[in-house]
Amino acid sequence: MENFRTHRRAVLALAAATALCGMTSAAQAQEKPATLLVPYPAGGPSDAIARIVNTPLGKALGQQVIVDNLGGVSGALAAQKVLAAPADGRMLFQGSPNEVILSPLANAAVKLKAEDFTLVHPIGNAVLVLVARKDLPANSADELIELARKRKDKPLTYGSVGIGSLYHFIVEDMARHSSVALQHVPYKGNAPVLQDIGGGMVDFAVLVYSAAMGALAEQGKLKVIGQLGARRSELLPSVPAVAEGRLLKGTDYTIWSGLMVRRDTPAPVVEKLHKGMLALLQEPEVRRQLAAQSQTAAPPTPLAESARFFEAETARYRRIARDINLQAQ
Secondary structure: OHHHHHHHHHHHHHHHHHHHHHHHHHHHHHHOOEEEEEOOOOOOHHHHHHHHHHHHHHHHHOOOEEEEEOOOHHHHHHHHHHHHOOOOOOEEEEEOHHHHHHHHHHOOOOOOOHHHEEEEEEEEEEOEEEEEEOOOOOOOHHHHHHHHHHOOOOOEEEEEOOOOOHHHHHHHHHHHHHOOOEEEEEOOOHHHHHHHHHOOOOOEEEEEOOHHHHHHHHOOOEEEEEEOOOOOOOOOOOOOEHHHOOOOOOOOOOEEEEEEEEOOOOHHHHHHHHHHHHHHOOOHHHHHHHHHOOEEEOOOOOHHHHHHHHHHHHHHHHHHHHHOOOOOO
């Protein structure tokens, strides 16, 4: 009998140790960090958004979320890295139309397509603005177009994050509608574009409005002359909408960003990430910080609705790319 009791105690102890070991392994797996890949250099608006959401997202997921910046090829380099990583939910992508819809339309070397990704949930909607060097003799979109019409021998220059980026084809679409010639100067990110406008190296750009831009405008180092949404954003009520003028009626451009993963990521992983996004976007501090970056936090969106939105945006931007004759190079 004593041998039986001793054996039983040994079996129970082994079972308890095995269970504890399993719990420890599960906890270690849960704590393994995830990476939120930002497709532009540090210091720009995309980077700022990532650093607002990564900590609360990690809290909601129960694991650390580390921000990693990888610029290049209008954001497609980072998107390719996400697609090359395992589809286990530990390589997350902060994507927008720029990287997953437009890059393959503009660059023949980019083989990814929007259908390779799942939009887990939008993060926010940003205000796009026309920003100009401080001494450019134009203080509105209409004046900018009129100045460009006078500068046939020396076209106005504008910066963007690269050929085929949203900012590039918005300006080209505006130029097409206005019958003006402009000179495109491509960069690798928003931050260097803003820096060169502040330094007077380029005439203007379409960019996401940011706190850094607002500070430079207040210091008189550059000027914000219009916003591109159909109407003035509540986040930027003092800057007129381009559509309020005479020459660019009907202009309506904003840009969204969202949390994305590979299309073949398992459904339970996607659902967990989706719940994490729902939780963090309801946090008042997250919403406040997004507003400080001129981002309107996305409303709660079911997974199926996120998918429909992504499909509609893909169709919309592909149509615009065709309208401006964007050719893959």
